[in-house]
Amino acid sequence: MKVVLGCDPLLAPLTGIGHYTQQLGTGLLNSSRIEKLKLFAHGKYYGHELLLESDNSEKSEIVNGTLWAALRSNLASSNLAVSLYSKLIPLIEKRALSGKRDYIYHSPNFLLPNHGGKRIVTIHDLSTLVHPEFHPSSRVKLVNQAIEQSVKFADHIITDSVFIKDQLCDGFALPVNKVTAIHLGVSEHYFPRNEVQCNHVLSSYGLGFKQFLLFVSTIEPRKNVLRLLQAYQLYREQDSSGLPLILVGGAGWNSDEEHRIIKKLEAKGWIKYLGYVKQSEIPVLYAASKGIVFPSLYEGFGLPVAEALQSGVPVITSENSAMSEFSAEGVYQVNPYDVDSIKMAICNLAQNDHESKSITFDWSDTVEATIDVYGC
Structure with missing residues (x-):
């Protein structure tokens, strides 16, 4: 299998979705089941070094000069930036992906570009739909539009939990076999210590x-x-x-x-x-x-x-x-x-004193289950 992985969550200091993208990308890169892996965001391809844990100065050198770098600081608060983003980026992405129809495109963060091949999207939650009061209004509009488009055009959808799968299937009248819940992994740095x-x-x-x-x-x-x-x-x-x-x-x-x-x-x-x-x-x-x-x-x-x-x-x-x-x-x-x-x-x-048994959440299980979805 050949995969294009959306890497937009890696272009800023890592949050939860950024760590998910990094762990997934690293797992795909090291998997014998994946023939080729390309990283893609906002109309541009990036090298695999973006998957490495790096400080912010190194990341800035990789990201500088992109349209995303110009827009990202304004997207949360500017309707003009949101409008510019929504009109220009799809055109740029479509052109950049036109030669990759034999690749599976996986977006790890609800934004699904116009790709001629198989399309997979991970929708981590529906908070902008269920709880719009928890977000700036401009972000709600952008995210909800992207989710609706992704749900419509994705060949398959991944969620992090059955809880979100159920909300997604109920809210969008989706067949349950179009959505797969795959739990996230946890870094090996988390373990009991004395x-x-x-x-x-x-x-x-x-x-x-x-x-x-x-x-x-x-x-x-x-x-x-x-x-x-x-x-x-x-x-x-x-x-x-x-x-x-x-x-x-x-x-x-x-x-x-x-x-x-x-x-x-x-x-x-x-x-x-x-x-x-x-x-x-x-x-x-x-x-x-x-x-x-x-x-x-x-x-x-x-x-x-x-x-x-x-x-x-x-x-x-x-x-x-x-x-x-x-x-x-x-x-x-x-x-x-x-x-x-x-x-x-x-x-x-x-x-009370507790002796809780450690439970392991292995990222390799997440990666393998994701690759299984690619092959569906």
Whole structure:
């Protein structure tokens, strides 16, 4: 099989979809089942070096000079940029792909160009359709139009969970055999660690082994940070010597209120907001924590939950969600809209000792299942 893999998520600092694209691309490149692999984004082909973990300066050298570099900073807020993007890019992409009809095109991020060969698209979630209030209006319009076009023209669709597959099939009246749910993998850097293995990171942040709760994600409304903070405050008012809450992640869209409360609780000495930390430190923080709190309102998969389970630590997460389908022993499922439900789970997690068994989410399984879809 010959594959063109969309690589647009690799052209900026890696988020969850960027890591998915990187892991998938690396797996395809190393697979004996794939004859040729080309990386493609916004009308341009890129070398395989884009799959390597590199710092931002190296990435900038690869990306500079592209139309995407000129537009990307404006897409979230400018209707003009969105309009320009939607009109020009399809024409450029069609021309660039015209000689690759014998290739399977796989878009890892809902945007499916006009390709004459077989087309596969991964739709990670439907948050812009189900919860448009969690996104800027210009982004909602762009993403929803792209999803509708992808659903219409894709030969097959991949989702990260059965939860999203069901929403997609119900919302677009799709036959279930047109959509395949494939769980994501988790980096091998996430595994159980003892105190000695964690001390080098914990000492730099003044933290004790198994003496804190951890939240890792972007600070934004969809992650339910406000209710988490309210629940945590109730827990600390009930237990003044309770565990601190450590928050790791950048400031997302429309998060002013979350940051106001974070500063208030920081002043009490209850919370530490670390913002961005080195990627190499995050797996250590997972393994060193008493547990992960992730009562998100909506996820396509919920990677922090899988990372925690592979690290062998307990988790608080949302019931009736994508996370529910791979949750295991050591997972507290809560009503994410009920502050008291979250608070009770925090109390239980903090006050009890847990010996959670590590569950492995292997990226090679994700890659093999994806290649199976290519051959359908």
